[in-house]
Amino acid sequence: MPPDEFDFEKILRVLALHETAFIIVGGLCAVLHGAPVQTYDLDIVPSRDPANLEKLQLALDELGAYYRKHPHRRLIPEAARMTTNGHHLLNTSAGPLDVLGAITGGRDYMSLLPHTVKLELDETTWVRIRDLATLILTKQETGRDKDKIMLPVLIRTLEEIERAAELLVIHSSN
Amino acid sequence: MTQFISKIEAHPSEHTHPEQDGMIGEFREDPPIYSDDGVDLTLIRWMISLSPLSRLRTAQRYANSARRLQNASRRV
Helix, strand or coil: CCCCCCCHHHHHHHHHHCCCCEEEECHHHHHHHCCCCCCCCEEEEECCCHHHHHHHHHHHHHCCCEECCCCCCCCCCCHHHCCCCCEEEEEECCEEEEEECCEHHHECHHHHHHHEEEEECCCCCEEEEECHHHHHHHHHHHCCHHHHHHHHHHHHHHHHHHHHHHHHHHHHHC | CHHHHHHHHHCHHHHCCHHHHHHCCCCCCCCCCECCCCCEHHHHHHHHHCCHHHHHHHHHHHHHHHHHHHHHHHHC
């Protein structure tokens, strides 16, 4: 059975606790930038370095992860096998977690890394997310219906962030 | 900024709720409420004003509310 409550924060804290290197992509990435969109899972692209996959395994074990496709068989993911571009769609005790080897265009952790920003959740936890401009560009490239729907909100969010930054500069210079 | 203000004066209904039209004279320098493609900019501004952790928790609350509503409708 899927968990009763979504707790994305718990998933992120467990991943961070095990010092897993990963990038948040998808809907929650948009949310963290400030886009008012709704999402029901957490999409991450982990580094496929063997040492990192060991850390990921520890985090997945702690979260009680299993494949969503076969809820009754409760197939346990093996991070050591997550060395390809494949997608691992999991349920955890804190909600759905999609571990993506790569996203559209074969973009894996290393190719995404230069287009990311670090966000501090609090003094002890930070996460890395795709930068908003790149997220928009990718969604424009793919042209999928679900991406087209989200695009206007993402574009306006980027504009509002830029506008707020300009206002901040004006206020601080006065 | 001048361009934007003249646009509001020319097409107030495109940028404000009908009940807010009367406020244009008082707040004509306020930024628009909706974008040209209909996105509610006030929601974006509110989300941007939150910390990343608060944005995360907001998304969680909404997802959990939606799930509770789904479960409730199944029981009816």
